[in-house]
Structures are given as structure tokens and as C-alpha cells.
Amino acid sequence: MVTTPPDRPHDEDYLRLDLQLCFSLHAASRAFNGVYRTLLKDLGLTYPQYLVMLTLWEHGELPVKSIGEKLRLDSGTLSPLLKRLESAGFVERHRSKADERSVSIRLTEQGTALREHALTVPHHIARAVNLPPEDFHTLRTLLATLTEGLDAAQGPMATGTDEAACAEG
Amino acid sequence: MVTTPPDRPHDEDYLRLDLQLCFSLHAASRAFNGVYRTLLKDLGLTYPQYLVMLTLWEHGELPVKSIGEKLRLDSGTLSPLLKRLESAGFVERHRSKADERSVSIRLTEQGTALREHALTVPHHIARAVNLPPEDFHTLRTLLATLTEGLDAAQGPMATGTDEAACAEG
DNA sequence: CACAATTAAGTTGTGCACAACTAAATGGCG
């Protein structure tokens, strides 16, 4: 009763294809996360915390909202994460004088210093990834296209402002 | 400890590249998850639950371990997930007679019937993704290569850190 | 046969993602 004669490309084949892409993306994301977890353990950072630190190292002091826009994370994720970064001693939080709704995130000395240790991370990752630069670029472009399409399909873009990362040169 | 490389061709650029790939993958994964979340809401499934159901629809009754191998998920993730699928009425769990350590997961009638509703999901996804089949294939291949490389790098792990808990086989 | 090692599933604790909500500050409008 399970076997269906698929003379035409039946819906069930789409389920199979769906599983393949879902799974690939899901697995790649988790594999990535796993490698970073190992590498970042010494730094005392998780993978999302590392993304936040990378953003701060690149842009300097930022309000929570800007970090959220750049990384597409909302306050429900960022608030506790930043609190943990604060208790780890890597960042400071203080209310903006100009707009007391806003909370600005600033690197501490320790947070700034951590960057030196983080510099070795990309080397390890690059070796682990082991993709030719050209594939690397293709992958990143495809992922960006995919995300764009999915975001558009998901809902009419709430924010379109500054539009952070992924402006590769 | 880390030996500092004598010459360094702008480590900071690597941090930027790292952020770009991390972010692309992370964002794509979450965007994907978001679209599925919306589509699967009607079915009463989450994205990982959908992956499990796809696996069961394709392979029929499976022990927890096999599901874990196919989806690269461990019991810590699967046990509660399957318990939720059970209380939703989509699967049944029962101990194997042959090996009482093993728990076999079987679709209920309701779980089997759900497949009919799920058949529309890939259409929506395909439209949302909106990638040419060729790009689609390239993406999947690159992701698989990436995962393979990362998984390989994860196991043997030869970083110069103080990690000494390496099981060999 | 007894007993240690292995295997399968489950449990606990931490952290992230996200929906839905609250609280406080700001800005617009009559």
C-alpha cells in the first residue's frame, strides 16, 4: 500500500526533495555551529555571542537595535545574550542620554582584548571548510539570495534600513 | 597556547569574511525555519518535527536511533520531540521485543493522514525559494560538502588547545 | 555463570530562536 506508481513527478517526490534541502541546510548550520562551539570554547563564547562580538569589533559601540538589525535578531534573543556577555565582562550596557529607550553596547577592555585571541578562529574554520575560494563565494551568494527570497516570502520586510552584513568586496 | 604567526596578512579581514559566512549560513537557516514555521503551523508541526515526519513517511516505522542517524540528532533532542509528537497523536512509541533497549516509532493513522496535508508544503517552499533548479542543486551540493568537511574537522580535532579528551577509534 | 563494557533511550541544565507580551520613553496631533 505504500508503493505508488509515479508516472508523473508526484507530490511525494517533492517531499523527498524538500527533505534533502531542509536537511542539508539544517545539518550544515549545526555542523558549523559545532565546529565554532569547539573553537570558541577557549574564548568563553558561544557561536551567537561570537557573531555579536564580531559585529562590535567591526563597528564599535552600537545600540541593541542596530545589533539586532545587522544580525537579524530580536530583543528576545539579544537581551539575555547581552546580559551574559556583560556578566562575562566583555561588554558594558548603558542607557543613551539622548534617547533613554535605547541601550548602547560598548566593548570593555577585556572584550576588546578578546579580539586578539579570536583572530586565530577564521584560520581554523577556513581549514575545516576546505572549500575553494570560488565555491566559498558561490555558497555565500546563494545563501544570501535564498535568505532574501525567504524573507520576502515570509513577510513584507519590516526593516529595510541600514542593511548590514554581506556586502562583500 | 597559541603561537603568534610572524607575518600576518591582515587577520582582521579574515574576521570580516568569517562574519560574512557565519552570518549567511545562520541567517539562511533561520529564514528557512521561519518560512516553514508559518507553513507548518496549520499542520501542528515545528520544523524539526516535520523533518522527523518526513523521515517516517519515507521509511516507515523506525527505531529512535535510526531517526537520529538519518537526521544527525541525538536522544537528548529526539526524546522530548518524539514525546511531543506522541501527545499530538502523530506517532506511537513502543519497546522492541527483540531488544528492549530500543524504542520503535510508528506513525498513527493520524500521522499517516497528515502526509496528505504536508504535500502542499514543498510547493510553497519552492515558490518562496525561487532559485533555478541548477542553483538549487549547487547549493545543496555545496552545503553537503561543507557539512562533510566540518564533520571531519570536528572529530579528529587537532587544535593546539588544551583539549585532551579525545576519544580515538 | 558472573561481571565489566557497550549500547539505547531518557533526563538535566544551559543557551539560542521566536512569539507574545509588558514597561518606559518618545513623537505626533488636536
Place this chain on the structure above:
DNA sequence: CGCCATTTAGTTGTGCACAACTTAATTGTG
């Protein structure tokens, strides 16, 4: 000015991922 919608963080609750651990069944070895 007072009032209300909006904006910005933060909070709560659910679910997933994963490390570390526990429990029970099976296997291997003496």
C-alpha cells in the same frame, strides 16, 4: 498641554541543540 500611537528593551513561555549524566538491556570475556 494632554492623549495616544510608536519605538526600544526587556520578560515569559515553548521548543530545539547539545553536553553531561543516568538507567536499563545487551554483549563480550574470563
